[in-house]
Amino acid sequence: MTVRIGQGWDRHRLKTGRPCVLGGVLFPDCPVGPLGHSDGDAVCHAVIDAVLGAAGLGDIGGMFPDTDQAFAGADSMDLLRRAWAAVAEAGWRLGNLDVLVVCERPLVGPRAEAMARNLAAALGAGADAVNIKGTRGEGLGPEGRGECVTAQAVCLLEEA
Numbered sequence: 001m002t003v004r005i006g007q008g009w010d011r012h013r014l015k016t017g018r019p020c021v022l023g024g025v026l027f028p029d030c031p032v033g034p035l036g037h038s039d040g041d042a043v044c045h046a047v048i049d050a051v052l053g054a055a056g057l058g059d060i061g062g063m064f065p066d067t068d069q070a071f072a073g074a075d076s077m078d079l080l081r082r083a084w085a086a087v088a089e090a091g092w093r094l095g096n097l098d099v100l101v102v103c104e105r106p107l108v109g110p111r112a113e114a115m116a117r118n119l120a121a122a123l124g125a126g127a128d129a130v131n132i133k134g135t136r137g138e139g140l141g142p143e144g145r146g147e148c149v150t151a152q153a154v155c156l157l158e159e160a
């Protein structure tokens with residue numbers, strides 16, 4: 001069986017008063033949220049780059065240019081479903097996906113399972129194929145100062 005690995009990384013500035021949506025899950029009590037041309041969902045963006053990379057289909061900027069007003073305020077889960085449609089069309093299914101989210105706020109752990117279920121559904125996989133981890137910057141760097149959220153994704157695709 002042919003397998004391919006892909007990685008993705010994304011970072012968005014956190015701004016007071018922005019809705020905080022990561023992995024398509026709202027963190028209603030979080031006073032800051034990611035700033036972006038779309039909804040700023042750094043988790044979805046990292047996952048899009050991972051699956052596109054594994055399939056050899058380029059990257060998120062090529063598929064959804066941030067110069068295109070069509071993607072202003074876009075729902076990143078919708079972008080993920082569209083990216084995945086191209087990957088599946090190219091003959092791949094998800095083996096597994098592992099995502100690391102680095103931020104001071106929100107606290108990822110309590111909603112990690114909900115994020116995994118969302119992402120798995122968008123990727124046509126069972127929730128056990130997706131793992132979400134949260135960690136903090138311990139006061140160091142922009143994540144540690146609470147200025148941004150950074151997401152890193154690694155996926156394995158299998159020949160469908």
Ligand code: MG
Nearest residue numbers: 010011042045
């Ligand atoms: Mg992004």
